[in-house]
Amino acid sequence: MCRLLLGLVLVLGLASSASADQAADIVAEADRFRRPADSFVWKITITSQEAKKTPSVDGFEVFVKGGGRVFVRFVAPPRSVGRSLLALGRDLWIYLPDAGKPVRIPLSQRLVGQVANGDIARADYAGDYDATLTGEDALDGVACHVLDLKAKTKDVTYSAIKYWVSKEGRRPVRAEFYAGTGTLLKTGTFDNFRDVGGHLLATRLTLTDAIRKDKRSVLDYGEVSVRELPDKYFDKNYMKTLD
Amino acid sequence: MRRVVAAAILLLGAAASACADEGEPPEWLKALRLRGRLAEEFAYRLHDPGDVSKLKTLGWLEGKYAFSDAVAVRAAVRGWYDAVFDATDRYPANVERDQKTDISLREALLTVGRGDFDVRLGRQQIVWGEAISVFITDIVNPKDFREFVLPDFSELRIPIWALDFTYRLTEGVSFEGVWTPDTMHNRLPKQGAEFQFARLPYRFRNPVVHLPDDADEFSLARSEGGFRLSLLRRGWDVSLIYYDEADKSPVFFQRRVAQPPRPDVIVIDPQHPRVHVVGATLGKSFEPVVVRAEAAYTIGKRYETTDPLDLDGVVRRDTLDWLVGVDYTFFERLDTALQLSQKVLMGSATNLTRPGVAARVTTSLALRLTTGFFDNTLNPTVLFVTGVNRGDFRLSPRIDYLLTGAVTLSVGADLFEGPHLTLYGQFDRNDRVTFTTTWRF
Numbered sequence: 196m197c198r199l200l201l202g203l204v205l206v207l208g209l210a211s212s213a214s215a216d217q218a219a220d221i222v223a224e225a226d227r228f229r230r231p232a233d234s235f236v237w238k239i240t241i242t243s244q245e246a247k248k249t250p251s252v253d254g255f256e257v258f259v260k261g262g263g264r265v266f267v268r269f270v271a272p273p274r275s276v277g278r279s280l281l282a283l284g285r286d287l288w289i290y291l292p293d294a295g296k297p298v299r300i301p302l303s304q305r306l307v308g309q310v311a312n313g314d315i316a317r318a319d320y321a322g323d324y325d326a327t328l329t330g331e332d333a334l335d336g337v338a339c340h341v342l343d344l345k346a347k348t349k350d351v352t353y354s355a356i357k358y359w360v361s362k363e364g365r366r367p368v369r370a371e372f373y374a375g376t377g378t379l380l381k382t383g384t385f386d387n388f389r390d391v392g393g394h395l396l397a398t399r400l401t402l403t404d405a406i407r408k409d410k411r412s413v414l415d416y417g418e419v420s421v422r423e424l425p426d427k428y429f430d431k432n433y434m435k436t437l438d
Numbered sequence: 439m440r441r442v443v444a445a446a447i448l449l450l451g452a453a454a455s456a457c458a459d460e461g462e463p464p465e466w467l468k469a470l471r472l473r474g475r476l477a478e479e480f481a482y483r484l485h486d487p488g489d490v491s492k493l494k495t496l497g498w499l500e501g502k503y504a505f506s507d508a509v510a511v512r513a514a515v516r517g518w519y520d521a522v523f524d525a526t527d528r529y530p531a532n533v534e535r536d537q538k539t540d541i542s543l544r545e546a547l548l549t550v551g552r553g554d555f556d557v558r559l560g561r562q563q564i565v566w567g568e569a570i571s572v573f574i575t576d577i578v579n580p581k582d583f584r585e586f587v588l589p590d591f592s593e594l595r596i597p598i599w600a601l602d603f604t605y606r607l608t609e610g611v612s613f614e615g616v617w618t619p620d621t622m623h624n625r626l627p628k629q630g631a632e633f634q635f636a637r638l639p640y641r642f643r644n645p646v647v648h649l650p651d652d653a654d655e656f657s658l659a660r661s662e663g664g665f666r667l668s669l670l671r672r673g674w675d676v677s678l679i680y681y682d683e684a685d686k687s688p689v690f691f692q693r694r695v696a697q698p699p700r701p702d703v704i705v706i707d708p709q710h711p712r713v714h715v716v717g718a719t720l721g722k723s724f725e726p727v728v729v730r731a732e733a734a735y736t737i738g739k740r741y742e743t744t745d746p747l748d749l750d751g752v753v754r755r756d757t758l759d760w761l762v763g764v765d766y767t768f769f770e771r772l773d774t775a776l777q778l779s780q781k782v783l784m785g786s787a788t789n790l791t792r793p794g795v796a797a798r799v800t801t802s803l804a805l806r807l808t809t810g811f812f813d814n815t816l817n818p819t820v821l822f823v824t825g826v827n828r829g830d831f832r833l834s835p836r837i838d839y840l841l842t843g844a845v846t847l848s849v850g851a852d853l854f855e856g857p858h859l860t861l862y863g864q865f866d867r868n869d870r871v872t873f874t875t876t877w878r879f
Binding site: 244301 | 473502507549551554556558563565566567568570576590591592595604606609612614668670673675721722723724725726727728730765767770812813815840842843844846876878879
């Protein structure tokens with residue numbers, strides 16, 4: 196009997212581990228649709244809209260390099276030009292021309308509209324979250340895996356994400372972002388998949404406020420330049436020089 | 439200097455118009471980046487006599503030309519005209535001469551990078567430190583206090599001609615060296631200005647002669663310099679600094695000069711004694727809380743004293759300034775920054791008269807609250823800073839309204855309270871409301 200129980204525990208343990216591996220693989224593959232290469236520059240436009248109001252448009256130039264290094268230059272509108280963000284893993288700085296120096300800020304602080312700093316500075320769900328495959332669902336006729344992502348540490352933008360990834364091609368489809376209290380903060384949908392420099396990428400992310408459905412921000416990923424970026428671009432002491 | 443600035447404005451303006459006239463700029467012009475702002479600043483003094491205290495039109499134009507990823511030149515000019523000196527006659531002529539108009543070169547910089555080595559040579563601001571709204575380790579540039587500490591810090595800092603180089607020793611570790619022969623001092627408001635500092639009490643009843651503060655502003659012999667070693671490991675952002683400089687604030691030495699048979703004359707001689715600053719800064723995010731700290735130990739710091747037995751009216755008190763602050767966002771939308779700072783004198787503070795030094799240990803608290811409404815187009819901010827020892831404080835509420843992506847309207851107030859010879863209490867009668875329109879391009 197003991198042997199039988201031990202065997203059962205082992206089988207269950209292995210099955211659980213295999214499921215976790217599969218979930219991690221799915222998330223890692225979905226991440227690839229949000230990152231064209233290991234080192235690149237990406238232009239992003241964020242259009243924030245609230246019902247019946249004129250949408251505001253913010254432009255960014257995002258420099259990305261492996262190891263979780265992201266430098267974001269604000270290029271529009273004029274009131275934001277001169278600002279920049281630097282993310283090194285989960286450490287984040289903002290450079291404000293009025294202050295004249297980089298200042299440490301949390302990833303969860305809002306950038307514009309429904310967009311948190313971490314939404315732009317971090318695109319590594321596989322690195323930041325532990326994934327569990329919880330079931331299947333169909334969204335607009337697309338069969339999806341449904342995954343629960345739990346933050347590995349407190350140093351990330353969201354405590355948990357419920358993530359829909361298409362079964363075919365493992366593309367990101369939809370995400371629900373939760374606070375530590377379990378409150379739904381916002382939902383995101385990924386679409387406009389395009390071939391950019393030989394990589395199929397999700398070039399639009401729409402974030403909608405969980406309570407005020409008429410408040411939303413659309414992140415449009417535009418021109419991409421894949422090139423090797425110098426390491427010093429990702430040094431907080433170099434932020435002013437890059438301005 | 440004014441000619442250089444005027445030429446720079448013309449060059450930048452010509453380049454800008456070339457950009458504007460043609461749909462697609464020529465290749466050489468694509469490497470040029472221009473931006474600027476125009477602001478109209480209005481302030482009304484609330485206390486008797488209630489009156490307009492600022493009617494300033496301010497322009498700022500800056501450009502950067504990148505020859506390559508490694509080499510670039512930058513220039514920035516700022517000018518203003520304050521019509522309050524024509525609209526009212528409440529300020530004396532010396533203040534009008536000092537503050538009515540200004541045109542200055544804010545940046546003229548050559549940046550060259552090769553591998554892990556970067557050099558910045560020219561007129562610039564060199565900013566050290568982690569904290570917001572304080573100068574504990576922000577010690578390289580002198581400051582312009584003609585409007586107290588109310589303008590943005592990039593406006594308060596006076597740019598200096600300097601050589602600034604950085605070498606990245608390894609990932610996350612860099613060494614920065616600074617050298618400058620530009621030994622400019624803090625710029626203080628003239629007597630009769632809106633934010634004139636409280637006058638130090640005299641020790642004697644004798645006649646007084648003030649000598650001018652005429653130390654060289656450009657001197658190889660008195661050049662200043664220092665270094666900063668920065669380290670980033672596992673999110674811990676630490677830097678160590680050392681800086682050798684002349685005290686940027688004047689220290690008023692007093693000496694008695696016999697003039698028999700008349701009474702002795704007290705000569706007040708502003709000097710800038712040499713000081714050595716050793717400091718450290720720290721920043722760390724414990725998501726969602728950010729912690730920052732700074733400390734600076736100033737060796738050779740001197741203060742004025744009212745002790746009648748003191749020969750020169752000045753005593754040395756090495757001084758430790760330190761700060762610790764936390765940032766946290768409440769309810770996902772209220773950005774809060776709380777800072778505690780102390781100035782600790784290595785010795786007695788009895789008879790010391792400088793505002794900002796209330797006791798041997800002077801403690802300050804600062805709280806800043808910021809939020810945004812209507813998709814962050816309406817942004818209220820409140821800054822409250824208080825001197826704990828004597829209860830003086832500054833309260834500055836402000837609302838910024840982003841009318842368009844280029845135009846911002848701001849309404850605010852600066853309220854001061856406290857005993858006369860305290861940092862904020864000295865401006866007890868200078869409470870004001872402000873209205874500013876800023877257009878950026």
